[in-house]
Amino acid sequence: MIPQAPCPATIEINEVGPRDGLQIEQRFIPTAEKIRWIDALSTTGLARIEATSFTSPKAIPHLADATDVVNGIERRDGVEITVLVPNLKGTERALACRVDELNLVMSASASHGLANLRMTPQQSIERFSEIVSMARESGVFINASLSTTFGCPFEGVVPQARVLELIEQLVALGIDGVTLCDTTGMANPAQVKALCEAVITRWPSTAFTLHVHNTRGMGLANALAAWQAGITRFDAALGGLGGCPFAPGATGNVCTEDLVHMFEAMGVNTGVDLDALLEVAATLPELVGHEVPGQVVKAGKWDRRYPVPAR
Amino acid sequence: MIPQAPCPATIEINEVGPRDGLQIEQRFIPTAEKIRWIDALSTTGLARIEATSFTSPKAIPHLADATDVVNGIERRDGVEITVLVPNLKGTERALACRVDELNLVMSASASHGLANLRMTPQQSIERFSEIVSMARESGVFINASLSTTFGCPFEGVVPQARVLELIEQLVALGIDGVTLCDTTGMANPAQVKALCEAVITRWPSTAFTLHVHNTRGMGLANALAAWQAGITRFDAALGGLGGCPFAPGATGNVCTEDLVHMFEAMGVNTGVDLDALLEVAATLPELVGHEVPGQVVKAGKWDRRYPVPAR
Numbered sequence: 001m002i003p004q005a006p007c008p009a010t011i012e013i014n015e016v017g018p019r020d021g022l023q024i025e026q027r028f029i030p031t032a033e034k035i036r037w038i039d040a041l042s043t044t045g046l047a048r049i050e051a052t053s054f055t056s057p058k059a060i061p062h063l064a065d066a067t068d069v070v071n072g073i074e075r076r077d078g079v080e081i082t083v084l085v086p087n088l089k090g091t092e093r094a095l096a097c098r099v100d101e102l103n104l105v106m107s108a109s110a111s112h113g114l115a116n117l118r119m120t121p122q123q124s125i126e127r128f129s130e131i132v133s134m135a136r137e138s139g140v141f142i143n144a145s146l147s148t149t150f151g152c153p154f155e156g157v158v159p160q161a162r163v164l165e166l167i168e169q170l171v172a173l174g175i176d177g178v179t180l181c182d183t184t185g186m187a188n189p190a191q192v193k194a195l196c197e198a199v200i201t202r203w204p205s206t207a208f209t210l211h212v213h214n215t216r217g218m219g220l221a222n223a224l225a226a227w228q229a230g231i232t233r234f235d236a237a238l239g240g241l242g243g244c245p246f247a248p249g250a251t252g253n254v255c256t257e258d259l260v261h262m263f264e265a266m267g268v269n270t271g272v273d274l275d276a277l278l279e280v281a282a283t284l285p286e287l288v289g290h291e292v293p294g295q296v297v298k299a300g301k302w303d304r305r306y307p308v309p310a311r
Numbered sequence: 312m313i314p315q316a317p318c319p320a321t322i323e324i325n326e327v328g329p330r331d332g333l334q335i336e337q338r339f340i341p342t343a344e345k346i347r348w349i350d351a352l353s354t355t356g357l358a359r360i361e362a363t364s365f366t367s368p369k370a371i372p373h374l375a376d377a378t379d380v381v382n383g384i385e386r387r388d389g390v391e392i393t394v395l396v397p398n399l400k401g402t403e404r405a406l407a408c409r410v411d412e413l414n415l416v417m418s419a420s421a422s423h424g425l426a427n428l429r430m431t432p433q434q435s436i437e438r439f440s441e442i443v444s445m446a447r448e449s450g451v452f453i454n455a456s457l458s459t460t461f462g463c464p465f466e467g468v469v470p471q472a473r474v475l476e477l478i479e480q481l482v483a484l485g486i487d488g489v490t491l492c493d494t495t496g497m498a499n500p501a502q503v504k505a506l507c508e509a510v511i512t513r514w515p516s517t518a519f520t521l522h523v524h525n526t527r528g529m530g531l532a533n534a535l536a537a538w539q540a541g542i543t544r545f546d547a548a549l550g551g552l553g554g555c556p557f558a559p560g561a562t563g564n565v566c567t568e569d570l571v572h573m574f575e576a577m578g579v580n581t582g583v584d585l586d587a588l589l590e591v592a593a594t595l596p597e598l599v600g601h602e603v604p605g606q607v608v609k610a611g612k613w614d615r616r617y618p619v620p621a622r
Contacts, residue, residue: 305464
């Protein structure tokens with residue numbers, strides 16, 4: 001019998017709504033509204049907020065205001081601000097704003113990398129090497145998000161051996177954390193548990209984060225499986241915003257408030273004030289101009305009571 | 312270290328859509344359409360179908376055609392037909408149709424029992440005793456569904472000790488199986504795992520089924536936790552139909568095709584031909600006249616491939 005890893009008593013939530021959530025929205029959210037939203041989020045006990053992406057304004061016009069957003073938000077102790085950076089120019093802009101973390105993104109599968117980033121995995125690794133060289137002495141935390149870790153919408157299954165080989169290269173570069181991304185919601189709990197156990201065992205000093213989508217309803221089940229494997233860091237998007245442009249019909253990221261609700265109901269400490277988070281989540285349909293998938297905002301928390309109906 | 316129960320290699324699905332799913336629908340589904348639907352379901356490898364309820368037509372007008380439905384459907388080897396029976400009269404009608412299983416329903420909490428069935432738990436147990444006496448010699452399988460096992464929308468938490476005490480009484484009556492029902496989606500995976508482990512250990516020859524709702528997004532996570540505890544029987548409703556009249560805004564039962572999809576992706580044998588089930592699920596919006604929550608019908612199975620976009 002293999003001893004089971006103890007299920008962690010405490011986890012950390014990385015809110016990716018302002019970046020991953022917004023980038024496929026139809027309308028541009030005005031900078032002031034983004035700042036108000038992030039400021040509201042940063043009072044709820046989230047460990048980390050992915051505030052924006054320092055990418056070319058042409059590539060993602062919705063996030064063209066990256067510098068203004070990061071310079072405009074209130075910085076709070078205990079809430080790290082992370083941003084996506086695609087290249088050296090973005091890194092330079094991000095570092096000038098004194099972010100706490102850089103998030104580099106690559107795909108585990110070549111066809112997704114070429115479609116999404118115009119780079120093969122190997123080209124991404126080379127790019128990351130340059131970014132690490134530039135950013136290292138700033139002391140910023142450097143995270144790499146590995147898209148299509150659990151499967152590629154073009155290629156299908158990505159073999160676990162291939163994923164481990166890429167992580168090996170990322171660790172060798174000096175990357176501090178790696179996010180295992182189920183970009184289009186293909187992962188199942190058995191697969192998540194197996195990969196999470198493998199990476200935690202092999203690289204105990206690397207900070208691993210799970211990033212899942214709820215495309216096929218398995219978002220929370222996959223998060224549960226990762227937690228059982230010892231994962232303590234979870235990406236999630238408020239309201240379940242987001243999606244993948246290459247998998248139409250797919251719903252978005254796992255919903256932050258639903259994830260926090262599940263773990264808090266289980267007695268796991270998320271650090272988040274769920275009531276405060278639900279208040280922010282309730283404002284989301286107005287902010288983005290449409291309904292969002294999150295369920296706890298609609299149903300209420302598990303301990304919600306109803307009046308006994310009249311006989 | 313407590314040895315972990317092995318996760319079961321095979322599970323059984325009990326489709327509750329035609330009964331639990333339909334009873335809160337707005338429109339009456341014509342008998343012929345119900346029969347066509349159940350006949351289609353019974354070719355997909357489901358172990359059991361809860362076809363209807365032999366309740367008073369006044370109480371649930373949508374299921375007033377119970378006898379015609381059960382007599383009209385094609386009976387197939389390997390597919391058990393179960394029906395809800397609330398009393399002796401319903402039992403007599405059900406037995407006359409040669410059903411395979413009777414499903415008796417009671418609540419673990421008094422206020423829900425009184426609101427839903429006009430009976431306290433103790434009154435329900437007495438009623439069950441009469442039904443068991445009448446039905447025993449027919450050889451039919453007798454199941455008891457215990458509503459609000461994981462929480463009551465009026466009273467809140469139902470203590471596990473109270474639930475175990477009620478199950479003890481059910482087992483003493485000679486009930487063959489007990490369904491643990493999370494009637495309004497209040498359960499979390501830690502609670503599900505703890506209760507399932509407790510009942511399996513204590514009553515190894517009773518057939519336990521998990522019945523969860525996806526009200527707060529935890530349906531599949533709760534099913535996963537139950538499976539990890541050794542549960543092999545799962546209630547689910549096609550498309551995620553259903554709900555609870557006393558918890559407005561709550562979404563329905565865990566979705567059959569999403570549940571089958573998760574377990575099949577994990578390599579667990581559900582006995583179900585998922586493609587055939589998805590075909591039936593795709594006809595559901597037309598049958599019930601509205602969209603349904605199921606996600607795999609919309610997103611496709613986990614291994615769905617997309618064409619690489621043009622550059």
